[in-house]
Amino acid sequence: MKLTLNLITLLFSVALVAQNYNPISLHPENPHYFLFRGKPTILISSAEHYGAVVNLDFNYIKYLDELKSNGLNYTRIFSGAYIEASGAFGITKNTLAPANGKFICPWKRSNKQGYKNGGNKFNLDKWNKQYFVRLKNFVSEAGSRGVVVEMTFFSSLYSEDGWKNSPLNGVNNVNKIDSIARKSIQTLDNGRLLKYQEAMVRKIVAELKDFDNVFYEIQNEPWADFGIKVLDLDRKEEGLSPWQKIVEAANPASLAWQKYMVSVIVKEETKQKEKHLVAQNFTNYQYKLQDVNPDVSILNFHYALPEAAAKNYGLNKVIGFDESGFSGNKDETYRKQAWRFIMAGGGLFNSLDYSFTTDSPEGTEVQKAPGGGSRALRQQLKVLKDFMESFDFVKLKPIAPLKSNDKHTVYQLAEAGKQYAFYFEDVDQNKVSLHLPSGHYIIDIISVEDGATTSLGRKEHTGGEFQLDIPVMKSFALRAVAH
Numbered sequence: 001m002k003l004t005l006n007l008i009t010l011l012f013s014v015a016l017v018a019q020n021y022n023p024i025s026l027h028p029e030n031p032h033y034f035l036f037r038g039k040p041t042i043l044i045s046s047a048e049h050y051g052a053v054v055n056l057d058f059n060y061i062k063y064l065d066e067l068k069s070n071g072l073n074y075t076r077i078f079s080g081a082y083i084e085a086s087g088a089f090g091i092t093k094n095t096l097a098p099a100n101g102k103f104i105c106p107w108k109r110s111n112k113q114g115y116k117n118g119g120n121k122f123n124l125d126k127w128n129k130q131y132f133v134r135l136k137n138f139v140s141e142a143g144s145r146g147v148v149v150e151m152t153f154f155s156s157l158y159s160e161d162g163w164k165n166s167p168l169n170g171v172n173n174v175n176k177i178d179s180i181a182r183k184s185i186q187t188l189d190n191g192r193l194l195k196y197q198e199a200m201v202r203k204i205v206a207e208l209k210d211f212d213n214v215f216y217e218i219q220n221e222p223w224a225d226f227g228i229k230v231l232d233l234d235r236k237e238e239g240l241s242p243w244q245k246i247v248e249a250a251n252p253a254s255l256a257w258q259k260y261m262v263s264v265i266v267k268e269e270t271k272q273k274e275k276h277l278v279a280q281n282f283t284n285y286q287y288k289l290q291d292v293n294p295d296v297s298i299l300n301f302h303y304a305l306p307e308a309a310a311k312n313y314g315l316n317k318v319i320g321f322d323e324s325g326f327s328g329n330k331d332e333t334y335r336k337q338a339w340r341f342i343m344a345g346g347g348l349f350n351s352l353d354y355s356f357t358t359d360s361p362e363g364t365e366v367q368k369a370p371g372g373g374s375r376a377l378r379q380q381l382k383v384l385k386d387f388m389e390s391f392d393f394v395k396l397k398p399i400a401p402l403k404s405n406d407k408h409t410v411y412q413l414a415e416a417g418k419q420y421a422f423y424f425e426d427v428d429q430n431k432v433s434l435h436l437p438s439g440h441y442i443i444d445i446i447s448v449e450d451g452a453t454t455s456l457g458r459k460e461h462t463g464g465e466f467q468l469d470i471p472v473m474k475s476f477a478l479r480a481v482a483h
Helices: 002-018 060-069 129-144 160-164 193-207 252-269 306-315 331-343 375-389
Strands: 034-036 039-041 043-047 074-078 107-113 120-127 148-155 214-220 278-284 298-302 318-324 348-352 397-404 408-415 419-425 431-436 439-447 453-461 464-469 476-482
Touching: 043 331, 043 375, 060 129, 060 375, 074 348, 120 129, 120 193, 129 148, 129 193, 148 193, 193 252, 214 252, 214 298, 252 278, 278 318, 298 306, 306 318, 306 331, 306 397, 318 331, 331 348, 331 375, 331 408, 331 419, 348 375, 375 439, 375 476, 419 431, 431 476, 453 464
Parallel strands: 043 074, 043 348, 074 148, 148 214, 214 278, 278 298, 298 318, 318 348
Antiparallel strands: 034 039, 107 120, 397 408, 408 419, 419 476, 431 464, 439 453, 439 476
């Protein structure tokens, strides 16, 4: 009876959300940004650790309400093919590490005991209806709040411990999957496992076909299954610290498997009226990508430097920074990352927010974790989103970051002669210089911490360098619009 009521509620909410919208897409005028429900869109969030659906203890309604209340519009979820053990990665209260008996995934339980994380083993030939009810209800509730969902099918397993809890592991199911070397699991050389991976992708794509607020990512951090490979970065960037010069790259066998999974999505969607965007996660930090699959529209980086956006801007796709959160617990760190990346031309940012737990789905937990997250940070990220939305931002293009007097950094987006967005960081004086063509401009200074706006009014400029007196602020945004 309860399942029937859930289905009725789901169908009703899907009908409310759909409203004849096409799925989120690249904006036709500027594919570095999105078009969502008829509006230019940039995705910015500070979101939970991907367990909202697979963890039955997590109250995702309270979570989604919190995102909406802070004006954030993006979240990322994992399918259940991968979960983590309690305490993994130093996260005390990890939403991606469900308690014993609280894990739900695409596959139905068998009648045979022995799953590593509690309960019966799985039967990969049978789908779990309860999972798909929960998944679709989550996406529907997110959509009703204007939140876009990145559905990530697979993840790096990182170590043997990462493989032990997966339902796809032969010891956790009744399907007689042969023992497979961990580094072969997410390659085309994985025996019978491939058909189950493919079937899960097809099933999820079919189940989510009617939602406009979802896109798909193939695998989280695929390079981590194979260790670190040092790629040759531009040697002109000698100012980078050594860790920034190390880029982690997926093995060719992994890339071939990901390409195949993209083709599975594309083929499944030939049966459907609408097509959804596909994302691929490439590297940490930065790298100029080559030979990007034409069926991939979102290029995702983790712990990204602004150079990741700048170097790949010419590919004319959305460039995403879809995971941060291993850089300490200071809000300022993640706020700066967000501003730098978006102002370098990125279209998506997500900070991994450890304040969301099963005990605190509204995001007020202060826990032991490798990163931070707080309502204060979420409100600061809203300032960035609001700032971008104060422009006709699809007409903006990035101008390379520049140093001013070797003291502070300036990031700039501009529509030449019409609208200019500036982000100043580490300013230690009450004057800054702008480079604008001649004209009259309405100029506003915006605090990146609380969004407070100081209007400098209408300024006349004869062209070239324009020196401006400003309030004393270490970091701030500036909006200049021709009038």
